[in-house]
Amino acid sequence: MADTVIDAATFAELQDTAGGDFVGELVGTFLEEAPQMLAELRTAMAEASADRFRRAAHSLKSNSNTFGALRLGEMARVLELGGLVTDAAPLDALQAEYERVAAALQELSRG
Amino acid sequence: MAETGSRLLVADDNKVNRLLLSRSLELQGHRVACAENGRIALEMLRRESFDLLLLDMEMPEMTGFEVLEQLVADLQLRDLPVIVTSSLEGVAHVARCIELGADDYLPKPVNAVLLKARINSSLEKKRLRDQQKELVRRFATSEVADDLQRSGFSLGGKRVVGTVMFCDIRGFTSITEQQTPEETIELLNTFYTLMFDAITGCGGVVNQMVGDGLMSIFGAPLPLADPRGSAVRAAREMIELIELLNVEREAGGKAALRIGIGIATGDMIAGYTGTQSRATYTCIGDAVNLAARLEAHTKQAGRPILIDGDTAAGLGGAWVLEPLGSVQLKGKAAAVEVFAVAT
Numbered sequence: 001m002a003d004t005v006i007d008a009a010t011f012a013e014l015q016d017t018a019g020g021d022f023v024g025e026l027v028g029t030f031l032e033e034a035p036q037m038l039a040e041l042r043t044a045m046a047e048a049s050a051d052r053f054r055r056a057a058h059s060l061k062s063n064s065n066t067f068g069a070l071r072l073g074e075m076a077r078v079l080e081l082g083g084l085v086t087d088a089a090p091l092d093a094l095q096a097e098y099e100r101v102a103a104a105l106q107e108l109s110r111g
Numbered sequence: 112m113a114e115t116g117s118r119l120l121v122a123d124d125n126k127v128n129r130l131l132l133s134r135s136l137e138l139q140g141h142r143v144a145c146a147e148n149g150r151i152a153l154e155m156l157r158r159e160s161f162d163l164l165l166l167d168m169e170m171p172e173m174t175g176f177e178v179l180e181q182l183v184a185d186l187q188l189r190d191l192p193v194i195v196t197s198s199l200e201g202v203a204h205v206a207r208c209i210e211l212g213a214d215d216y217l218p219k220p221v222n223a224v225l226l227k228a229r230i231n232s233s234l235e236k237k238r239l240r241d242q243q244k245e246l247v248r249r250f251a252t253s254e255v256a257d258d259l260q261r262s263g264f265s266l267g268g269k270r271v272v273g274t275v276m277f278c279d280i281r282g283f284t285s286i287t288e289q290q291t292p293e294e295t296i297e298l299l300n301t302f303y304t305l306m307f308d309a310i311t312g313c314g315g316v317v318n319q320m321v322g323d324g325l326m327s328i329f330g331a332p333l334p335l336a337d338p339r340g341s342a343v344r345a346a347r348e349m350i351e352l353i354e355l356l357n358v359e360r361e362a363g364g365k366a367a368l369r370i371g372i373g374i375a376t377g378d379m380i381a382g383y384t385g386t387q388s389r390a391t392y393t394c395i396g397d398a399v400n401l402a403a404r405l406e407a408h409t410k411q412a413g414r415p416i417l418i419d420g421d422t423a424a425g426l427g428g429a430w431v432l433e434p435l436g437s438v439q440l441k442g443k444a445a446a447v448e449v450f451a452v453a454t
Contacts, residue, residue, distance in 0.1 A: 010220075017223040018134050026134075030127050058169050062198040063127045066220040081200070 005097075005104040010068030024109040030063055031102055037063075038098060041079070041091055050084045060094075069101040117234055118160065121145045122152035122178065123167040123196070128219065132165060132196065135223050139230070149173030153181055156188055163233055166213070168197040168204065179211035186257075190240055192233035196221050268382015268395070273331045274338040274374060274422060275399050276315065277406035278306060278349065279324030281369035289366065299323065302368070305352040313345035314338075318392050324406075328394050331381035339376050339425040343452055346372045346416045350454050373406030375399075375419040404440040405449065412438075414451035423450040 015023045037060045044053035057080035064073035075094050079085065119141050123129045133143045144161070146152035150173040156164065164182075168175035175195060182188045195208045198219040205216045214233045217226060244256070280286070280302065287295045303320065310317055310327045314335045319326040329345075330338035349372065357367040379396030398419070405417040412435060423432055431453035437446040 018131060018138070022134055026127060026130055029130060033126050055169055055171065058198065059125045062125060062219050065198070066127060066131060077200075 005069065005071065005100045006108060007068035007070050010065075010070070011108060014067065027067070027105045027109045030067065031105070034060065034063065034098060034102070038091070038095055041094070042088070045085060045088070045091065048084060053084050054080055064101070067101075067105060069105075072097045072101050116140060116142065117162040118142045118144070119163045119165060119230075120152060120155060120161045121165045122147075122149060122170070122175070123165075124148050124170040125167070128167065128196075132221065132226075135221070135226055136165075136230070139227050141230075149175060149178040152178060156182075156191065157185075161191065162237060163192045163194065163230060166193050166195050168195060168199050168208070176207065176211065179208065179213060183212050190237070190244075192237050194229055194233060196226075268380040271331045271334070271379060271381050272338070272377065273379055273381060273394060273398070274329040274342040274376040275379070275394060275396075275402040276310070276327045276329070276342050276346065276372060276374045277324065277403045278327075278346075278370055278372045279322075279406065281371055281410065283323040286366060286368070298368075301356065305356065306349055309348035309352055310345045313341045313348065315341060315345055316392075318394075326393075326399075326403075328381065331379075331394060332392070337425075339374075339422045340427075340429060342374050342376075342422070343416070343418065343426060343430055346374060346452065347454065350415055370415060371406050371409030372416045373402045373404065373409065373418075374416070374422050375401035375405060376421040376425065377401070400442065401440070401447065404442060408438065408440060408449070412449070412451065415454055416452040418450050418452060420448035420450070423448070 011023075018026070037056045040056040041053060041060075044050075044056060057076045061073050061076035061080055064070070064076055072094070075090075075097055079090060079094070085091070119136055121129055121132045121136070121143055123132065123145070124147055129145045129147075133145060136143045144155065144159070146155055148170045149166075152164065152166070153173070155161075166175045166178060175197065179193065182191060182193065189212070193213045195205075195213045195216045196219055197204070197208075197216070208216050214236070215229045217229060286298070290298075302323070303325070306325060307317055313329070314333075315327045315329045316332070317325050317327045327342075327345075329335055329342045335341055349370065353368055353370055361367060375398040377396055377398035379394040379398055381392075381394045383392055398421075401419055405419060409415055409417050414433070414435075417435075418432075426432070433451040433453060435449040435451055438449045439446045440449075
């Protein structure tokens, strides 16, 4: 499971219950919203705002798990529970994983 | 399916969550509105009517916890079913939500089947609660129903100073003999409608209806600034309404209705008497007995409204009173001062 970017079973179930077209739109919304959450994490780190940091990580975790982006979800979860970071490395790793998730989701919702 | 078409509010700061929850609920046949944070959700709940709230916890401006706290404190909203949908971790959060009155807690991502089951169960519970409330309202006054809802039911009562009024129809037996039972029921319904209107309009509560009579209380369960004046004002209105009714009755060739009203004020215990399974809201005290005796005495006195000394003393000259002196009432050890209210 750790090797897949998107858990196929979770994504298929989502399409099943909410409808394929709707999930396509939902992916679009996520791809608009997620970059703002990633940016919010960096801003919160720069301003040392633990509340904003936790909330942004929480949101990203929640949405990642919805689409079956389990690894991204787990990374966001670690940030949510771990609190403010002082070094941008975990945020860079998160960003890189998000890029993979975004590409995979676009692929899946086209298919 | 009875639940179809319920109106639900989704409060979540995350757009993907809002869209997905709305979609799931709409697929289940519900109508859905959304709020982006707790503050907006509360505003919408106070403005519009919803059957259920799906509440996220982690939200800017006002968190779900704060929303739950506000709902509990709000008489209009405290019965609204709330299902928390959150990805906050830890049993402590779940426990806190339940303690604050949430019906249920669903972890995100929300499983659609589970969501449907929980929502239907919550809506069903709400429907039963609404039915119960409706029943209480039909068989008790709305003041008593509110008091019950606020403080729950318990036998026993609290000590208050209140004014009690008894009223009944003079010569009711002979009226019933002159007409059909259907006409009598219709007359009683008209009579009660008019009397309720006057009494509740003046802040009183009708707590008993027996045959052709009724008992009402001014100053309990809700305190009134001027229970004596309110009761006398209600009595005057009752007489006026009966006179209006009599114009109609006489035009229809029917006998005029006469009523007698007795009013007394004093210390009393107001509360529920009866058993745990069947009880009634009432007042116990000397004033209750006295008001009933005064009402009975209106026949001999030939005056429609009689009040006791305590009520008279508290009126502050706002009404024209005719002192009838000390009267020895049936069942009373000592004579009491009686006054007639001019009509």
